[in-house]
Amino acid sequence: MNFQRCFNTSEDTFPLPPHLRALYGPFGFPQPPEDRPYITSNFVMSLDGRASFRELEGRTGGHEISRSSEDRWLMDFLRAHHDAQLMGANTLREEPGKDVRGWDFGIDDDELRIYRRETLKLRPQTIIVVTALGNVDVSLPIFNSARVEPWLLTTENGETNLKSRLKAVGREGTIKIISVGSGKWLDLAAAVALLRQRHGIQTLLCEGGPTVYAELLQKRLIDEDFRTLSSQVLGLSTVPTIDRPSSYGGVSYEPETAPWFKLISLHYSLPYHVFFRLRYQGPRPGHGMK
Ligand SMILES: NC(=O)c1ccc[n+]([C@@H]2O[C@H](COP(=O)([O-])OP(=O)(O)OC[C@H]3O[C@@H](n4cnc5c(N)ncnc54)[C@H](OP(=O)(O)O)[C@@H]3O)[C@@H](O)[C@H]2O)c1
Numbered sequence: 001m002n003f004q005r006c007f008n009t010s011e012d013t014f015p016l017p018p019h020l021r022a023l024y025g026p027f028g029f030p031q032p033p034e035d036r037p038y039i040t041s042n043f044v045m046s047l048d049g050r051a052s053f054r055e056l057e058g059r060t061g062g063h064e065i066s067r068s069s070e071d072r073w074l075m076d077f078l079r080a081h082h083d084a085q086l087m088g089a090n091t092l093r094e095e096p097g098k099d100v101r102g103w104d105f106g107i108d109d110d111e112l113r114i115y116r117r118e119t120l121k122l123r124p125q126t127i128i129v130v131t132a133l134g135n136v137d138v139s140l141p142i143f144n145s146a147r148v149e150p151w152l153l154t155t156e157n158g159e160t161n162l163k164s165r166l167k168a169v170g171r172e173g174t175i176k177i178i179s180v181g182s183g184k185w186l187d188l189a190a191a192v193a194l195l196r197q198r199h200g201i202q203t204l205l206c207e208g209g210p211t212v213y214a215e216l217l218q219k220r221l222i223d224e225d226f227r228t229l230s231s232q233v234l235g236l237s238t239v240p241t242i243d244r245p246s247s248y249g250g251v252s253y254e255p256e257t258a259p260w261f262k263l264i265s266l267h268y269s270l271p272y273h274v275f276f277r278l279r280y281q282g283p284r285p286g287h288g289m290k
Pocket residue numbers: 042043044045050051052053054060061062065087088089090091092094095130131132133134135154155184185186187188207208209210211212213215245247249
């Protein structure tokens with residue numbers, strides 16, 4: 001694997017096998033906050049910051065932008081170290097997967113899958129899909145894979161819809177549904193608090209999409225970002241009415257409020273990819289050059 005380390009100032013809390021430590025360097029997280037999980041995100045983006053060829057049906061999303069076995073390995077590495085993954089329902093709908101029926105979002109790398117299970121002894125790989133409407137196709141691979149445990153995070157209305165969908169296909173009670181609030185949209189701050197307090201999730205990896213990520217960022221719930229920079233340019237769109245989103249979604253800041261991120265580690269694979277690990281710092285007061 002053509003994965004190189006530039007520098008790495010990570011905490012060192014995970015017992016990486018020696019050859020992975022030699023490759024990646026140390027890996028660890030700070031203690032999670034008491035009231036919610038430690039929340040990170042992982043996206044691949046283009047030089048112009050785009051996260052999806054959105055309007056090109058069947059060719060949207062991370063896989064098309066990445067085209068890198070090193071990035072795929074790093075995604076598995078991050079999945080292996082987190083209690084659970086979080087994902088918006090649109091990512092599920094729009095990411096076609098290799099058989100056009102979608103991915104199961106599991107860990108492909110055998111060594112990392114076994115390391116998670118036998119060395120880290122983490123819970124079964126848990127993937128939490130956020131949906132307000134509850135219009136989720138439970139025949140997709142994520143809901144039918146032995147490798148992952150899907151949960152649905154929704155509102156009271158979404159729960160009613162999901163339960164009747166599951167009943168209609170004879171799968172009542174087979175998928176965990178967590179309902180938060182009765183509003184149209186659920187409060188992600190309350191939801192992640194519940195994930196920590198009631199469901200024991202201490203580390204949560206947001207894998208998209210930009211809408212879910214932007215909500216977390218806006219509520220200051222993002223602790224770290226893993227970003228793969230794929231050195232290509234996507235541009236705005238080939239259909240003027242459909243924008244290609246940036247991995248940061250619809251946030252808008254001013255110089256005084258724009259959040260900064262501190263570089264924790266930097267890896268690369270020549271000639272096309274750079275892998276950033278960034279820790280949320282928040283707005284930087286003043287206009288000095290420090
Ligand atoms: N480059 C990358 O690494 C990467 C990673 C992931 C995704 N992507 C791309 O990003 C695109 C999808 O992103 P997206 O921003 O459109 O969608 P998204 O964030 O994946 O999902 C948005 C959906 O999540 C649900 N949701 C979000 N916040 C909610 C809340 N507070 N309460 C209840 N439900 C909530 C809603 O589902 P309902 O509509 O069901 O109510 C909403 O429509 C795709 O093109 C995908 O390929 C790229």
